[in-house]
Amino acid sequence: MTKSKLISPKLLFIGFGNVGRKAAEILISSKDKYPNLAGFNPSIVGIFTKTRGAVVNQNGLHLEKNFNEFEKNSRFSKHNPDYSEMSVDEAIKKLDYDILVELTTLSIEENGEPAVSNVMAALNRGKHVVSANKGPAAFSYQELHLLAQKNDCKFLFESAVMDGAPIFNLYRNNLKGCKVKGLSGILNSTTNFIFSEMESGKSFEHSLKEAQRLGFVEADFANDIDGWDAAAKIAVLTNVLVNVSITPFDVLREGIRGITVGQVQNAYERGYHLKLVCRAFYKDERLITRVAVEEVPDDHIFSKVTGSGSVLRIETDLMNPIIIVQENPSLIDTAYGVISDLLEIGTAD
């Protein structure tokens, strides 16, 4: 039996960084600006941050007022009538909500925690979960997926890889008759942007700073340039699409530190482009996952995915390869990934 769809789901936000605030902005402006979201009216019962306060209202927070307060003060203040001293843990376990929206940042050192535990606590209560954080599916996908199935709820994370570009949804809905035989792609915006800039002669440091200014660098930029973000993404993709159980630590990984403008331009002059390429493939029946700097020839589609763009190529037993490209995504794409998951759970067909 499947639960009936929710037209006005109650949401609990854990994390209110760039993605959470952009999602809030879309929900606030939806009726005028985004006509296709007009029928979707979630109510937000709590917003929790790590160090910037929390607000709770079981009747539904006034999203616009709370958003504006946060934009102005960079935190929720104790003068806010909805201000709460509740802990995140208590909120997830006790509040009345339909969907946990997990928006904390990826922690490799902590094996995806505390996000993994947050997701598990919600699923244990039979609550749906939408996560923009790669951690839970990178470290514990199979366990969380089975728990969600057992409790008849959904665990979705479309924005964890390629933002709003539909990858997991596509797999669930369109590739169910196929067996996935291999994956390859460019999945980290920061390193792709840096290589594009270096090709035009800019230094590594200058390019990284520009990427930070544009807002798509991870909170800890080492996650990007040491390949951890890419490793987490190929781990999530492989766990879901190839149906295995690996973690980012199982991925052969190299980053882009130490690559010089000279190396990038030397490749370019020979008709190649340096790219941080993620792969999952079988070698002698053994599954290998890898993140490595590769020289991509100029006539390959991957070489035309520049700037902050991403691309994924999926090989299956039944079709010739399908490639999905995301052209220069920005924050709104990640936020749409979250909203798309909410719609999947929260609206009638």
Add this chain to the structure above:
Amino acid sequence: MTKSKLISPKLLFIGFGNVGRKAAEILISSKDKYPNLAGFNPSIVGIFTKTRGAVVNQNGLHLEKNFNEFEKNSRFSKHNPDYSEMSVDEAIKKLDYDILVELTTLSIEENGEPAVSNVMAALNRGKHVVSANKGPAAFSYQELHLLAQKNDCKFLFESAVMDGAPIFNLYRNNLKGCKVKGLSGILNSTTNFIFSEMESGKSFEHSLKEAQRLGFVEADFANDIDGWDAAAKIAVLTNVLVNVSITPFDVLREGIRGITVGQVQNAYERGYHLKLVCRAFYKDERLITRVAVEEVPDDHIFSKVTGSGSVLRIETDLMNPIIIVQENPSLIDTAYGVISDLLEIGTAD
């Protein structure tokens, strides 16, 4: 209310050309060769052809025996115990089946008939329809879609555009919060293949013959080279994704007749590639659909979609553009598009 899913749907095939026979081949071999299809066991109650006989068995045809007979004799013979003299019209209106599988060829002159009427007759009985024929959705999408909704059944046609690459499914499942603002793509394999060959110096005639040998040219090759196939595809895409009601006759259309090797190579030397590009866009709030030969610059992704490959770029109000590329599809991709639709209707989640 949604009807419960069918694990072993009864199928009625109208048409048994390349796509139908490849789909039959996949279904026959599925258990060993395609593990993810193992749980899907449709029963085929009838296969109708225009001039090569028909077979009917309400208890389910022996698919392998009938397939082999057809491969051997290029028709169903009167000696076949399941041979039937029933008309297509009668079969659609009287036989007991769950899903009509409409696999006849596109007819521009006849406004998509008789496929439009076939689909309508099935939907009128509350039967699901899967069509690999572009005609019904190119000429009568809105009418057929509303009829399907009214009678609580599905009208699916994934393989009509870009074969098995999930376009309509993606739209239904993943883009429901977005408004589609523009479409562009290379949607006709034959002309794309011909331009790729001409770039390497081969003549138009030689390239067309090679495309015919490889099996992806329309029954009437004029449909490809005069842009009708592309016009039908952009009409289907626009009808569904932009939610309007146009026909291939509303599409501004040019074909590739008369383009010389010299023109193709001259563009190439200047860093451009000739491509037959389909577009739907707004100009002064008016929707325009167009098929035209364009010079695509070498650094554009479209220029790397060569041979029989296809590509579609979707612009929406909420995300930066998403691009889907189908790499060198063959017949199995079209057949998978049909099977993917059958799975969408016919299996439990």
